[in-house]
Amino acid sequence: MEDVDVIYHNETGISFKWKNGIANTDENRVQLVFKDMGFYLLPEEVVVFSENIQIAKHRNPNCSRCISSEICERNILLKSPLQKMDFAVNAFELNEICDLVEGTIFKMRLHYYLEFESKN
Numbered sequence: 001m002e003d004v005d006v007i008y009h010n011e012t013g014i015s016f017k018w019k020n021g022i023a024n025t026d027e028n029r030v031q032l033v034f035k036d037m038g039f040y041l042l043p044e045e046v047v048v049f050s051e052n053i054q055i056a057k058h059r060n061p062n063c064s065r066c067i068s069s070e071i072c073e074r075n076i077l078l079k080s081p082l083q084k085m086d087f088a089v090n091a092f093e094l095n096e097i098c099d100l101v102e103g104t105i106f107k108m109r110l111h112y113y114l115e116f117e118s119k120n
Contacts, residue, residue: 008103015104045081
């Protein structure tokens with residue numbers, strides 16, 4: 001973990017940036033890892049991913065009202081920010097990915113504010 005700067009994590013995933021000086025890395029990109037999937041995204045792609053998650057949540061409105069939505073095996077199609085890649089998740093996984101992505105966006109914006117905006 002000494003080669004990364006952790007941005008956010010929850011029980012099922014982590015987001016981080018590779019530290020400068022690591023070969024074949026882009027300091028602007030964020031690594032999002034959830035279960036056995038990893039995404040190496042630009043900040044604007046993380047925002048697109050967040051929008052895709054909200055679309056998936058609203059496309060399945062009954063899941064939020066269902067008493068067994070946390071254990072349901074019903075697959076929900078989630079578009080990734082990568083143009084040709086989608087994947088299926090259940091309601092619990094969708095909520096965990098949502099938390100990971102929203103937490104990442106919040107921390108990135110907070111870092112930007114503290115680093116650049118608050119100094120003016």
